[in-house]
Amino acid sequence: MRIIADLQIHSRYSRACSQDLIPKNIAAWADRKGIGIVGTGDFTHPKWNRELQDALEEAKPGLYRLRGKSARAYFMLTGEVSNIYKQGDKVRRVHNMIFAPDFAAADRIIAGLEKRGANLKSDGRPIMGIHCDDLVKIVKQADGRAEVIPAHAWTPHFGLFGSLSGFDSIQEAFLDQAKYIFAIETGLSSDPKMNWQISMLDSISLISNSDAHSLRKLGREANVFEVDPEKLSYDEIIRIIRNKDPKEFLFTIEFYPEEGKYHLDGHRDCKFSCTPEQTEKNGGICPVCGKKLLVGVLSRVSNLADRQWGFMPPRAVPFKNAIPLEEIIADTLEVGAGSKKVQALYQKLTDQEPEFEILLDVPQEEIEKLGNPEIAAAVIRVREGSVRVEGGYDGVFGKIHIFDGSERDKIFRKPKQMGLF
Numbered sequence: 001m002r003i004i005a006d007l008q009i010h011s012r013y014s015r016a017c018s019q020d021l022i023p024k025n026i027a028a029w030a031d032r033k034g035i036g037i038v039g040t041g042d043f044t045h046p047k048w049n050r051e052l053q054d055a056l057e058e059a060k061p062g063l064y065r066l067r068g069k070s071a072r073a074y075f076m077l078t079g080e081v082s083n084i085y086k087q088g089d090k091v092r093r094v095h096n097m098i099f100a101p102d103f104a105a106a107d108r109i110i111a112g113l114e115k116r117g118a119n120l121k122s123d124g125r126p127i128m129g130i131h132c133d134d135l136v137k138i139v140k141q142a143d144g145r146a147e148v149i150p151a152h153a154w155t156p157h158f159g160l161f162g163s164l165s166g167f168d169s170i171q172e173a174f175l176d177q178a179k180y181i182f183a184i185e186t187g188l189s190s191d192p193k194m195n196w197q198i199s200m201l202d203s204i205s206l207i208s209n210s211d212a213h214s215l216r217k218l219g220r221e222a223n224v225f226e227v228d229p230e231k232l233s234y235d236e237i238i239r240i241i242r243n244k245d246p247k248e249f250l251f252t253i254e255f256y257p258e259e260g261k262y263h264l265d266g267h268r269d270c271k272f273s274c275t276p277e278q279t280e281k282n283g284g285i286c287p288v289c290g291k292k293l294l295v296g297v298l299s300r301v302s303n304l305a306d307r308q309w310g311f312m313p314p315r316a317v318p319f320k321n322a323i324p325l326e327e328i329i330a331d332t333l334e335v336g337a338g339s340k341k342v343q344a345l346y347q348k349l350t351d352q353e354p355e356f357e358i359l360l361d362v363p364q365e366e367i368e369k370l371g372n373p374e375i376a377a378a379v380i381r382v383r384e385g386s387v388r389v390e391g392g393y394d395g396v397f398g399k400i401h402i403f404d405g406s407e408r409d410k411i412f413r414k415p416k417q418m419g420l421f
């Protein structure tokens with residue numbers, strides 16, 4: 001059975017997150033999107049942890065469902081913490097995910113973190129002075145089956161490899177605990193192909209999650225597994241991620257990395273962005289304001305790369321680029337993604353088929369029947385990868401263009417609308 005997993009999201013107790021992020025809504029939206037396993041996010045937060053325990057019951061070992069079985073999606077206990085501390089002469093800021101096999105293990109992890117002074121009430125994604133290697137020790141001591149996985153490893157501000165406050169290798173950050181780090185999350189601004197340029201990551205599994213701060217963003221990145229339904233459990237999901245056998249870890253679903261908000265180098269306030277080559281030519285300086293550019297993910301990857309672009313390591317898990325259906329609809333109709341028109345059509349389509357089925361599998365003629373021919377054509381374009389993306393930078397999301405102006409006219413303008421003809 002194919003199952004899509006989005007293992008990193010946030011709850012309403014994390015900064016800048018929607019109040020709608022409650023278990024019932026998350027489960028309903030996971031079903032609408034076609035996500036089979038969704039991370040709970042934020043399990044270290046006492047109030048959220050209580051809400052989860054009240055709302056969920058164990059359905060498979062280590063996987064939970066809404067009580068009363070009103071939704072299909074399973075929940076897995078996941079959270080994210082922000083480790084901020086000084087190592088060497090640099091302040092390090094690293095976001096790490098924690099996966100827990102059950103509520104009892106989660107409680108022991110919470111106790112371990114609190115014993116080390118972490119204030120878990122402060123936020124769904126709490127800040128703590130605990131070093132990365134100590135975090136692994138605390139988590140592994142609490143439960144050998146719990147795992148630590150660096151989140152969005154390349155983002156400049158909080159990524160393990162981030163340009164501002166990160167490290168140059170997993171070993172540098174996790175020291176003697178590096179042996180427990182078997183996966184990293186590539187984040188929205190990088191995709192596996194970029195990571196394949198770095199040979200030190202060959203043994204590491206590359207996973208992708210939404211890091212959603214609202215319901216609509218669930219599943220914007222995800223992992224696709226082939227799982228024996230009889231064996232479905234927390235342990236089986238961890239085993240499949242760890243083994244990264246493409247027969248079981250089928251592929252990841254990725255944003256176009258250019259669309260991520262830290263892909264290129266640049267300055268938001270100066271409305272300036274550039275490629276790593278241009279940055280080098282400019283000596284790392286912004287030509288608008290004369291200050292140092294914010295170095296994005298593409299630059300950072302090429303700094304650490306020891307291989308050519310395009311190299312695919314043996315046993316690598318493949319990936320597919322996807323664009324969220326709402327964005328496809330918005331670009332096709334040339335209206336804002338938050339507009340009523342887009343939301344109505346999104347609702348209509350996903351009432352009939354889950355979003356991921358539409359994005360990945362449903363044939364063009366069927367999508368035409370579910371919605372309309374323009375959306376069907378756009379979905380196929382995205383599947384084929386023939387879209388144009390303007391790179392994001394310094395917190396500004398990239399922009400997607402599925403159809404360019406003249407092309408749009410050719411494809412969409414109906415004969416009767418063509419004036420003289």
Ligand SMILES: [Zn+2]
Pocket residue numbers: 080095151152158
């Ligand atoms: Zn984070």
Ligand SMILES: [Zn+2]
Pocket residue numbers: 267269270272286287288289290291
């Ligand atoms: Zn500038």
